[in-house]
Amino acid sequence: MEEGYLYYPGCTLKTKASDYEESAMAVMEALGKPLVEMDDWYCCGAVQSLTEDDIMHQIAPIRTMCCAQEQGEKEVVTLCDMCYNVLKQANERMKEKPDDLETMNEFLTEDPDYLGEVDVHHIFEILRDMKDEIKKKVKKPITDLKIAPYYGCMLLRPDHVAIDDTEDPHIMEGLLEAIGAEVIHNPKRTECCGSYHTVNRSDIVEKRVEDIVSRAVKDGADAIALSCPLCQFNLDFHQRNTEYDIPVFYLTELIALAMGIEVGMEKHKIDPKSLLKDKKILE
Amino acid sequence: MKVDRSKKAMDFLDKVEELSGESVNACIRCGTCSAGCPFVEDMDVLPERIFKRIVLGDKEGILEKNTMWICAACFTCSVRCPRDIDIAKIMEAVRQIVLRHNIDMVDVDDVENMKELPQLAVVGCFRKETG
Ligand code: SF4
Ligand code: SF4
Secondary structure: OOOOEEEEOOOOOOOOOHHHHHHHHHHHHHOOOOEEEOOOOOOOOOOOOOOOOOOHHHHHHHHHHHHHHHOOOOEEEEOOHHHHHHHHHHHHHHHHOHHHHHHHHHHOOOOOOOOOOOEEEEHHHHHHHOHHHHHHHOOOOOOOOEEEEOOOOOOOOOHHHOOOOOOOOOHHHHHHHHOOOEEOOOOOOOOOOOHHHHOOOHHHHHHHHHHHHHHHHHOOOOEEEEOOHHHHHHHHHOOOOOOOOOOEEEHHHHHHHHOOOOOOOOOOOOOOHHHHHHOOOOO | OOOOOOHHHHHHHHHHHHHHOOOHHHOOOOOHHHHHOOOHHHOOOOHHHHHHHHHOOOHHHHHOOOHHHHOOOOOHHHHHOOOOOOHHHHHHHHHHHHHOOOOOOOOHHHOOOOOOOOHHHHHHHHHHHOO
16 A cells, blocks of 8 residues: 555454554554545454364454455554464464465455455564664654653464564664653563463462563663553553552654643553653643 | 373364364474473473373373463464474364363453453453353
8 A cells, every 4th residue: 555554453443552553543644645444344253272173263254354355455553562463373384285275265255365464564674674764853852751661462472473573672662762762671571471361360460560670660661661452451451459660652652742742641541641640741 | 191092082082173173193302392482380290291191092191281271372382383384273272172061261250450451362262261
């Protein structure tokens, strides 16, 4: 898409993670490459089905690939890390296993067949490649903010879908430096936040969150930056039973702030606005 | 730990390998998977011990443990295994063997903080823990 990128929202970006969608859309608009929502799409299923015989749970992601193909596009961009991971893994499976693609096409009512020519990208890959443009658009560098990037799992693992080094990623560090933030290195930044256990095993998630946040705070972080709506929820909501209360930003919110774009940040549990006011980033 | 070489026990090993597409026997018990797993303190037995039990045919012994349910498919072990075994897929295979017998591990009544939860958490959890 010459004028921007075809955007797959998934189930959470319109609701609980609307702060993320709003800020990412605004940033991409300002960079002259707007995110254009797909005409049609299906829920990805949130987690990848890992058994060899399970084609059924690959159907929804591949239907979404068909929607992109139908629109004449070769690239789909996601904001959510889980959508990225599921769409990418399902799509790669179809590309690597022609038999699975054939079975899929026999089942799908979509016409024409899915050709396996669409690529899935995460917004961080796009932003990484536009770092120089981002730098040029920075109006208010967020120089006083000490930010610990948090990657979690789904952008880095399994390694065949990783957008960066699985053990030592740097995409977020580079983008944070571009907007003037001080980067706090957190060795826990690639460890799982507890994921979907937040539904029925909160105690486990609380332990993970305490471990990750305590290390960031110990190393001097004012806040955490990330991109996954599930990680954001876990790290934000589950600090309530810990001694910590540092804001958990979507990286795109920070980029928007540095570009002088107003963002709502309405859905955060730990209010980020007082920190931003203290640091004179917000009035 | 029960050692069982009966056909039924070996069928379990075969089923795990068929569903996961991974070779359980390739494991050299180096413990790298367990060392890097962020959830081991909540697991009844370590991920690497599950391998040993699968090879020994201890199906019942595995299914009564919580290890595969505590595994959140974070793939940390999978990217670190020196034998290139995708351990997350083995955990999924063991989960599926249970779930395909129409046994659900989560119920709507178990959901904590329903109003707050993002949709993808609920979708993800029910996908991993119901058949
Ligand atoms: S890391 Fe791989 S080889 Fe080592 S114990 Fe785990 S599964 Fe076996
Ligand atoms: S995939 Fe499962 S067993 Fe492996 S490190 Fe992650 S939680 Fe532990």
